[in-house]
């Protein structure tokens with residue numbers, strides 16, 4: 001079954017065409033990295049799937065549903081780029097508030113587990129406005145994961161995180177074997193550790209999609225994967 005589907009999607013911001021006829025499908029359970037140069041349309045793609053934006057043309061479906069529907073919103077977890085949780089609330093208050101909005105059972109247990117897992121316990125009573133950027137990112141990740149979403153949309157999930165936390169988050173995400181994941185990243189090594197497929201966007205268009213292992217076919221012997229991906233990205237101007 002398809003969990004995410006974009007059909008001929010066009011999205012414009014005024015005169016800027018951010019996405020120009022983008023189509024792809026992601027089957028339930030697949031882990032996919034969304035790659036592309038700055039301004040390629042990655043964040044826009046995620047915002048359309050999460051129901052923060054509507055396409056100007058074409059269709060976006062989440063498990064066959066309109067992303068704006070309550071049902072679709074309930075099965076998605078979203079980590080925005082530069083996520084900003086409620087700054088005046090404490091770390092625990094943020095987690096408990098979102099957990100209750102999401103209808104999570106056993107809120108205290110779930111919050112405690114995430115606080116410990118992401119090494120946020122010592123900050124639980126601190127207001128978010130006082131946290132470092134990395135600790136805010138950890139909280140934003142916890143907020144995206146608190147309801148065990150079926151579909152996870154992550155925009156640069158490891159931004160600002162220290163190396164031990166990056167490793168913990170990678171192993172946590174890898175343990176979510178049933179979840180469907182679409183992860184936007186600029187870092188190829190992260191894409192390879194979190195995903196088995198890639199969609200490469202450039203200038204608002206899909207320039208390549210397929211298994212990461214097949215990317216090697218486009219390169220010369222011993223050519224680094226980053227160099228192959230850079231060439232694909234530059235193929236559309």
Ligand SMILES: Nc1ncnc2c1ncn2[C@@H]1O[C@H](COP(=O)(O)OP(=O)(O)OP(=O)(O)O)[C@@H](O)[C@H]1O
Nearest residue numbers: 013016017018036037038039040041042043044045
């Ligand atoms: N709110 C907005 N208003 C106007 N233009 C926008 C807006 N958001 C994005 N854009 C434009 O849409 C295009 C795609 O932007 P988007 O943020 O989706 O790219 P991206 O691939 O996520 O980039 P990056 O890797 O730099 O984060 C860019 O040209 C960007 O300037």
